[in-house]
Amino acid sequence: MIVFAFIVALLSAVVMIWAGVFFVVQQHTGLRTTATVGDCEVTGAGRYQRTHCNGTWIVGGSLLDGGHVVYGDIEDADPKQVGKDIPVAVHGDTAYTLEPILPAVLIGFGLVWFGVVLLLFRVLARGPRKPAA
Numbered sequence: 001m002i003v004f005a006f007i008v009a010l011l012s013a014v015v016m017i018w019a020g021v022f023f024v025v026q027q028h029t030g031l032r033t034t035a036t037v038g039d040c041e042v043t044g045a046g047r048y049q050r051t052h053c054n055g056t057w058i059v060g061g062s063l064l065d066g067g068h069v070v071y072g073d074i075e076d077a078d079p080k081q082v083g084k085d086i087p088v089a090v091h092g093d094t095a096y097t098l099e100p101i102l103p104a105v106l107i108g109f110g111l112v113w114f115g116v117v118l119l120l121f122r123v124l125a126r127g128p129r130k131p132a133a
Contacts, residue, residue, distance in 0.1 A: 016110030023103040040079040053077035
């Protein structure tokens, strides 16, 4: 049972770190442009609250030069940004805000959790201490 818990804890740390790195890559690659946040839907409450925002941006140059408007998801946008233009990195029909907070939190918590798991593994691998004679 302890081995299973260790594997699950280790995998959760790796997934957090991977998700943070994924967002960093998405933010620093792709087409840089400005998106207009159209609407945001907030569902759930408390720690189960989720926000999903959509918006529009232009790709392919100006509309007069053959560019076109894309409507899609804007990851990590905030409901306070509805109606505002924000800088994004675009991948297909998904735009990623350039805010560094989400990747930093994911990578930070992932690294801390990874350290805690390794420390617990080290303590458990030592086994019980023998009393001094």
